[in-house]
Amino acid sequence: MNKKYSIHNKKETNKKNKSQIDKVYKKTKGMKLYLGAILGFLAVGMMIVFSPYVMGKSYDFETVKMNSAQNVTSSLNMYVDDMEINREDGLFKLVLRYQDDTGTKSLSNIKSDYRLNFITNKNNEGVETKIIQLSDEYTVIYYQNLPKNFGVISVTVHPRYIYPELEPSNDLKEKEIKFYAVDKDIKSNNKLEVESTSDLQKDNFKYQIKAIEKSIKDEKKSIEKMNLANEVVQKDIDKANQNLEFQTLDEQTDTKNEISSMQTTIENNKSSIEESENKIKQLEEKIKQLEKSASRFE
Numbered sequence: 001m002n003k004k005y006s007i008h009n010k011k012e013t014n015k016k017n018k019s020q021i022d023k024v025y026k027k028t029k030g031m032k033l034y035l036g037a038i039l040g041f042l043a044v045g046m047m048i049v050f051s052p053y054v055m056g057k058s059y060d061f062e063t064v065k066m067n068s069a070q071n072v073t074s075s076l077n078m079y080v081d082d083m084e085i086n087r088e089d090g091l092f093k094l095v096l097r098y099q100d101d102t103g104t105k106s107l108s109n110i111k112s113d114y115r116l117n118f119i120t121n122k123n124n125e126g127v128e129t130k131i132i133q134l135s136d137e138y139t140v141i142y143y144q145n146l147p148k149n150f151g152v153i154s155v156t157v158h159p160r161y162i163y164p165e166l167e168p169s170n171d172l173k174e175k176e177i178k179f180y181a182v183d184k185d186i187k188s189n190n191k192l193e194v195e196s197t198s199d200l201q202k203d204n205f206k207y208q209i210k211a212i213e214k215s216i217k218d219e220k221k222s223i224e225k226m227n228l229a230n231e232v233v234q235k236d237i238d239k240a241n242q243n244l245e246f247q248t249l250d251e252q253t254d255t256k257n258e259i260s261s262m263q264t265t266i267e268n269n270k271s272s273i274e275e276s277e278n279k280i281k282q283l284e285e286k287i288k289q290l291e292k293s294a295s296r297f298e
Contacts, residue, residue, distance in 0.1 A: 078097070086192035091194070094142075115155075153183075226272055
C-alpha cells in the first residue's frame with residue numbers, strides 16, 4: 001500500500017537535508033581553515049629561511065676574526081692572515097696560513113680544496129676562483145667577478161692527507177672548515193689586482209714577518225704578566241715572613257710551607273720568562289732572515 005503524501009514528511013526531509021548540508025559546509029570550512037593555517041605557517045617559515053638569500057641580508061653571519069685559529073687537527077691550525085676587496089672590480093683576496101705549533105705534523109702531506117660562494121639575490125655564474133699555493137704554509141685565493149652588494153662570502157675548506165697511510169690516523173677524512181666574510185667587514189682596497197707569483201712571494205715574506213711579530217708581542221705580554229705575578233707573590237711572601245714572629249710553632253710550619261711554595265712559583269715564572277726571552281731572540285733572528293730573503297724579490 002502506497003504511503004500517503006504528507007506535508008509533514010516533506011518538512012522533515014528538508015530539515016534532514018539542510019542539517020546534512022550544514023555539516024558538510026562546516027567540515028569543508030574547517031578543512032579550508034586548517035589547510036590555510038598550514039600553508040600560512042609554511043610560507044612564513046620559507047620567508048624566514050630564505051630571506052637572507054632573497055633580500056641579500058647578512059645579519060645571520062659573522063665575519064671570521066683575523067689571525068684567529070681555525071682548528072685543522074689537534075696541533076695544526078689555519079689562520080686568516082689577510083682579507084681585502086676591490087669593490088669596483090669585484091675582486092676579493094684571501095690569504096690563509098697553516099701553522100703546526102708542535103712541529104709534529106707534516107704540511108707536505110696535506111692538501112686542501114677550497115670552495116667559495118656568495119649569498120645574495122643573484123646567482124654565482126661568471127664568478128671565478130683562483131688559488132695560488134705559495135708554500136705549504138701559505139695559500140692565496142682570489143675570488144673574481146663578484147657583483148656589487150653580494151652580501152656575504154662563504155669559504156669552505158676541505159683539508160685532506162695526500163697519503164693518509166703515512167699518518168697515525170686519518171683524522172681529516174670528514175674534516176670541513178667553514179667561515180664567512182660579510183661585505184661591510186672586508187677591508188677595501190681599490191688598487192687590489194691579481195698579483196704575479198713573484199709579487200705574491202714577496203707578500204708571503206711580509207705575512208710571515210707579520211705573524212712572527214705577533215708571536216713576539218704575545219711573548220712580551222706573557223713576560224709582563226709573569227713579572228707582575230712575581231711582584232704580587234713576593235709581597236705575599238714578605239707579609240708571611242712578618243707574621244711568623246706572632247705565630248705558634250704549628251702555624252709557623254704551615255706558613256713556611258706556603259712561603260716555600262710561593263718561592264717555587266716565582267722561580268718557575270723566572271724560568272718561563274727566560275724561555276720567552278730566548279724565544280723572542282730566535283724570532284727576531286728569523287725576521288732578519290726573512291727580510292734578507294725578501295730583498296731578493298725587490
